[in-house]
Amino acid sequence: MTCIVNVKGLTxxxxxxxxxxxxxxxxxxxxxxxxxxxxxxxxxxxxxSLLNISDIDSGEISxxxxxxxQLSSKNKARIGYVPQENDEISWLSVKDLINFRKQFYAAWSxxxxxxxLSRWEIDLTKKISELSPGQxxxxxxxxxxxxxxxxxxxxxxxxxxxxAGRRDFLKEILSxxxxxxxxVIFSTHITSDLxxxxxxxxxxxxxxxxxxxxxxxxxxxxxxxxxHWQADKNITVPYLLRGKQFLQGQHAIVSQLDQAWLEEMKxxxxxVTINPMGLEDIFLxxxx
Amino acid sequence: MEQFIISPSSGxxxxxxxxxxxxxxxxxxxxxxxxxxxxxxxVASDLDVNPMTVSKAYGLLEERGYLTRLRGKGMVVTxxxxxxxxxEKLTMLDEMIKELLxxxxxxxxxxxxxxxxxxxxxxxxxxxxxGKE
Numbered sequence: 001m002t003c004i005v006n007v008k009g010l011t012x013x014x015x016x017x018x019x020x021x022x023x024x025x026x027x028x029x030x031x032x033x034x035x036x037x038x039x040x041x042x043x044x045x046x047x048x049s050l051l052n053i054s055d056i057d058s059g060e061i062s063x064x065x066x067x068x069x070q071l072s073s074k075n076k077a078r079i080g081y082v083p084q085e086n087d088e089i090s091w092l093s094v095k096d097l098i099n100f101r102k103q104f105y106a107a108w109s110x111x112x113x114x115x116x117l118s119r120w121e122i123d124l125t126k127k128i129s130e131l132s133p134g135q136x137x138x139x140x141x142x143x144x145x146x147x148x149x150x151x152x153x154x155x156x157x158x159x160x161x162x163x164a165g166r167r168d169f170l171k172e173i174l175s176x177x178x179x180x181x182x183x184v185i186f187s188t189h190i191t192s193d194l195x196x197x198x199x200x201x202x203x204x205x206x207x208x209x210x211x212x213x214x215x216x217x218x219x220x221x222x223x224x225x226x227x228h229w230q231a232d233k234n235i236t237v238p239y240l241l242r243g244k245q246f247l248q249g250q251h252a253i254v255s256q257l258d259q260a261w262l263e264e265m266k267x268x269x270x271x272v273t274i275n276p277m278g279l280e281d282i283f284l285x286x287x288x
Numbered sequence: 289m290e291q292f293i294i295s296p297s298s299g300x301x302x303x304x305x306x307x308x309x310x311x312x313x314x315x316x317x318x319x320x321x322x323x324x325x326x327x328x329x330x331v332a333s334d335l336d337v338n339p340m341t342v343s344k345a346y347g348l349l350e351e352r353g354y355l356t357r358l359r360g361k362g363m364v365v366t367x368x369x370x371x372x373x374x375x376e377k378l379t380m381l382d383e384m385i386k387e388l389l390x391x392x393x394x395x396x397x398x399x400x401x402x403x404x405x406x407x408x409x410x411x412x413x414x415x416x417x418x419g420k421e
Contacts, residue, residue, distance in 0.1 A: 030340075032338060167336060170336055171333070171336055174332060174333070174336065174337070174338065174339070175333070177338065177339065178328075178329055178332060178333075178339040191297070192296055192297050195296040195297055195302070196296045196302075196336055196337050196338070197336075197337070197338050198338070199338055199340050199341070215301070216301035216302075216303060216304075216341075216344070219299055219300065219301045220301060223299070271390075271393075273390070273394075275299070276298065276299025276300050277299040278297045278298060278299050279297065280297070281299075282299075
């Protein structure tokens with residue numbers, strides 16, 4: 001597997017407040033990584049650091065095997081970014097903005113731009129400042145996709161889109177993922193979007209990547225258990241995140257299912273029921 | 289056409305949801321032998337899910353002998369020995385029975401009682417009067 005993004009020991013603070021602490025993350029080609037984190041966890045700071053938009057205090061970041069702050073223009077053109085807030089020149093019309101941005105890229109696809117503009121019903125003559133937040137977000141997405149990027153970085157790309165708009169955006173990303181094997185990193189609060197398109201989930205908490213794993217493995221590992229036993233017993237649950245005892249039983253949420261322990265429970269005649277959990281609940285448990 | 293139904297926010301991984309649905313559809317004859325399944329791309333686009341997820345489900349079905357990958361044709365349902373097929377159906381039913389018994393136990397209802405209820409269902413031709421005793 002080719003490593004597309006490699007972050008080691010990334011540290012960053014604003015004034016005296018520490019935001020990212022010794023953060024490490026590896027993203028491989030073809031991965032679609034969903035980045036979850038509470039408000040203020042530092043998701044935007046992390047994404048901006050990757051792009052050298054935000055200065056870092058210390059650490060190493062490499063993208064496409066090159067140092068992040070010395071990227072060749074060829075490699076820069078391989079990255080598409082959609083920021084959380086519009087930082088484009090808002091007095092330009094959509095048409096002028098597109099033509100302006102187009103100059104910087106060798107591999108700009110007019111076809112893609114035309115297709116998305118008409119699919120998303122965006123009026124080319126309107127100024128950016130005259131568009132609704134949802135339409136601005138769509139324009140930003142078009143600008144990011146037009147140069148046919150190989151690495152897409154989205155900071156809450158769907159925040160101002162309605163459900164139909166979000167779904168259509170997901171469709172577009174999925175078709176890029178299946179056709180061109182691109183790599184995607186996106187932050188979101190909408191776990192159901194992540195569950196559809198991501199193969200990996202990263203949880204940013206207290207300045208570090210607290211959890212990084214396959215989405216499927218995550219759902220198979222982080223589960224809720226209900227234990228029932230007959231006689232007096234003292235059971236210790238491995239990988240326990242949170243538990244609550246009751247008479248002859250226990251509720252437990254674990255970060256990993258220990259198969260050997262499950263066998264042992266069977267031998268001890270302890271009944272164990274495994275209840276799967278959705279990503280939203282998993283996220284809340286892992287960051288509690 | 290959307291043949292499969294998934295619920296992305298469920299705790300059960302999407303590939304597993306797809307796997308068990310297709311397994312059932314093969315065992316109950318919805319998909320017949322040699323029938324071609326929709327492509328990974330098609331399913332991913334119908335369901336709006338990552339194609340890797342669909343590949344994973346198909347791969348697992350291939351590994352377990354339900355599907356065969358044919359060059360240029362995609363995945364087709366494997367012809368199976370009648371005896372093997374029957375065994376698989378029985379295994380699936382066995383799992384459902386185990387689940388049923390576990391549920392009954394939670395409710396404090398004995399296995400014997402469940403067995404009686406099943407027999408009664410058969411005797412009644414599975415009509416609405418079941419369970420009144």
